[in-house]
Amino acid sequence: MPPSITLAIIDSDASARESIEATLRPFAETISIAGSVDTFADGVRLIENSAPNVVILEVNDIQRGMQEVQHITSRFPRTSVIVSSAERNSDWILSLMRAGAVEYMLRPITQEELKQALQKVGRFFFSSSSDKTPNGKLISVYYPTGGTGTTTVAVNLAASLASEGTKVALVDLNLYSGDISTFLDVNPTYTLSSVTSNIDRLDANFLMTVMTRHSSGPFVLTEPNEVDDAISITPDQVRRILEFLKGVFTYVVVDCGGPLAGCNMAIFESSDVVLFTTALSLPALKNSKRYLTAMERKGLRKDRLKLVVNRYLPKADIQVKDAEKVLGHTVFQTIPNEYLDVVASINKGMPVVKMSPRSPVSKALLTLAELVK
Template sequence: MPSQFSIVIIDRDKQSRDAITSTLKPYTDSITLAGSVDNFSDGALVIQKAAPNVVILGIDDIEQGIKDVQFITLKHPRVSVIACSSEKNVEWFLSIMRAGAVEYLLRPIGQEELKQSLQKVGRLLLPTPVEEMPAGEIISVYNPIGGMGTTTVAVNLAAALAEEGTKVALVDLNLEAGDVNTFLNVNPTYTLSSVTSNTERLDANFLMSVMTRHPSGPFVLTEPLEVDEAVSIRPEQVRRVLELLRGIFSYVIVDCVGQLAGCNMAIFESSDQILFTTTLSLPALKNTKRYLCAMERKGFGKDTVKLIINRYHPKSDIQLKDAEKVLARSVYQSIPNEYLDAVNSINKGTPVVKLTPRSPISKAIQALADRLKQ
């Protein structure tokens, strides 16, 4: 990033333009205002001539706003668009972000808000370089049909690994019905779709800025807010996000559910370890056997895919040795069935390993974390 970067303002609202210009004044040593115009036609010419880093685009009509954002991002892919509007409608926000904007701010834009927005697009007023570190490990927690405790395992494993300053990311890639935000009681402004809609301009600084740090330690990237957004996410976008996360974090824990296709295949191909999570019931074991065989045919064998038995009860009709015989696979880790501890942690938005570290669940998850570190 150059020591000086430029901004163009395009906004019909003169009061809004003046307010933004005034807000930028303290940063004249690092920001150049290349132009401030009241219509898009003139703005397009200024962008063509000045090649700014950022365009602050006023939007008063959603359909026209979408077209304007798409025009800028397609014609000038290196330009980051910050949209501003007086409209608080969530649909406007989602539509403009999907069109390619990196931010959607409400008028009038305050100084701190604008500063934070510029940081989020990776054009930092006060640069904070991302630490150079060895490539991290991607660990996906998976079951094809859900309901087997993948989110419980993923959330608690991420918290268990995030000790002594270890940087851990927790990514909800259950695109059909993700629950990480519920388990951790977070309501983030930005979700997975905030980064997948702009992967061609995605960098480590922007990715870090949209993730939510949970008090238990992990940095969280949650599932999209809307079903339509989840459907539009493509495998190559998932690969890009995971590879960037690998370069930032020591561990990237991915919660995923669904078929062996599309985004899940992108996740598995990026993963160093796949924790196949199931339970000791006949239907679950039957399905597990089908999928373990299918995964092996696709190149994900015993070295990569580890068997996790969740909700284990020692007095169950089916024992661990029975499961190992049926599946022809050793159990990597069993996690006890402690329903009350699990539910209590969800209700309080705190992982079991932090809320009740002496719980049998916590001890089993910590043992899993320790084993994965080896």
Template sequence: MPPRISLAIIDSEASARESIEATLKPFSETISIVGSVDNFSAGLRIIEKGSPNVVMLEVNDIQRGMQEVQHITSNFPRTSVIVCSSEKSSDWILSLMRAGAVEYMLRPITQEELKQALQKVGRFFFSTPEKAPNGKLISVYYPTGGAGTTTVAVNLAASLASEGTKVALVDLNIYSGDISTFLDVNPTYTLSSVTSNIDRLDANFLMTVMTRHSSGPFVLTEPNEVDDAISITPDQVRRILEFLKGVFTYVVVDCGGPLAGCNMTIFESSDLILFTTALSLPALKNSKRYLTAMERKGLRKDRLKLVVNRYLPKADIQVKDAEKVLGHTVFQTIPNEYLDVVGSINKGMPVVKMSPRSPVSKAMLSLAELVK
């Protein structure tokens, strides 16, 4: 846990305040409580005087709670708000998140839950570098569905994160993303949670909305609602990607759709674009059209890397045929091991973790070495 996290408690129930204080007592060397009060006005005085890193705020009324969260985050931008409530409604959670809360905790709060929340909120309080590292952004793309971009993106991210390297996995296939399904996650916060709070984007906020998957990567999933996807702009995508590159060593983006709008922003930000295709006539015809168009739009050929998915060595169309048609050398082939891949998706775990001896896993690990 980061050193010297300061915390204020605003809760009308004395027993709840005492419980939080008792829960935090074992961590007194790393967490200091600068004040514990029973009303918002008194809490504001503590915040003004003590500038705590974190405020634990009781919310019993959604409208008042949103106003109080907004007041704190607007006037004290360096202070993060953790909401404590007995209300389980997802509408409450999303509304308070959009108001600026970084975590929502249900009463009664256990010591482990509180410890994890503070670790999450405080992860970057004291470790933001003076100069942000320039992480490598790798986008995995095919214009339409069915080429396996999500399989490649998920397993590439898990492979890159295998040695403790900080890796972000972002679903920017905003209309038909599948990363949440592939990894069996149902996060409270998604891509639209970030874009709707874009003006307060910093390392602390970002880490609270990303989900750490057990396979290693920090995941930012696709929007839950189509209307949320429609409202996402290229400028918002650019700002998110720039910030991710400043926090993570590798940023892997799953994307698809037309060569316009958010996709062009992704490609312009990418160090490598893994154009994922298959050795079939329709796929190669489509790939030829799009690769030519991408080069015409100024995307250098050396940044466009061809990945052949579902590769069968004895298929009618060979790698050399594809290279001749597309004018690109094949960067990596991923073998067609249908049962291994589908089994991993059904279990919500990348195949490189679930079946490390699978030919698919070996190819994915080789791909990870190639992009480093």
């Protein structure tokens, strides 16, 4: 836990306030309690006087709670609000999140839940100012349509790069048919649209509360749950999110697909490397030729476009040299067709590089990670 987090409690229930304070006593060296009050008006005065990093705010009424969260976040932008409530309704969670809360905890609050929430807020509250990496590398994995394994490559590349504590973000920007949540077996409360709907208050503190840390290492921002949410996402929002992520993470891996327009062009303009992922089949190579030519025509330098051949079979009718001749690109990396290992990893919600590290497909993906560093 980073040092010197200051915290204020606003809660009408005296026993709940005492319970939170008791829960935090073992962390007295890293968390100081600025004060504990029973009314919102007293809470505002407490925030004015002590400028805490975090406020734990009781919410019993959704409309009043949203107003109170908005009041705190607009008047005190450096203070993060964690909501505590007995209400399990997902609409409450999303509404309060959109109002500006960074975390939602069900009452009664357990020590472990509170510790995790404060670690989330604290880790990136302090790293954003003292441990920033403004030149993080953005790697996008792209093919215009489904079927070539871009998500497999993106998920495993992110997991490979996240070894030894390296900070890695994995973002699903395949807006209409994203699969990262399925591949990693995560069902997060907040998704990409949670960020875009709060774009004006984007900071490291807010961002890290909506990203899910997967056990394989990367921090994950998944695809929108609803098609309507995807439609409303703009290229400018995508550009702002990616630039911010590059300021927080050492590597940002983006899974994307679809036309060469709108949000995808914003992704490519922000990318240091575009891994164009294809397969050695006539339809895939024909489509790849069309899109690679169009990408270069749109100003993407050839040295930023790296050709990855997925599901590679050495004895296939079409060879690597044939693909290179047709596409005018040298193959950057081949990834062997190890269907059973990959499907087993997807079914378990764990990247194949972590589940079966000795598999030929894992070795190829780990080599790919080394190549893009």
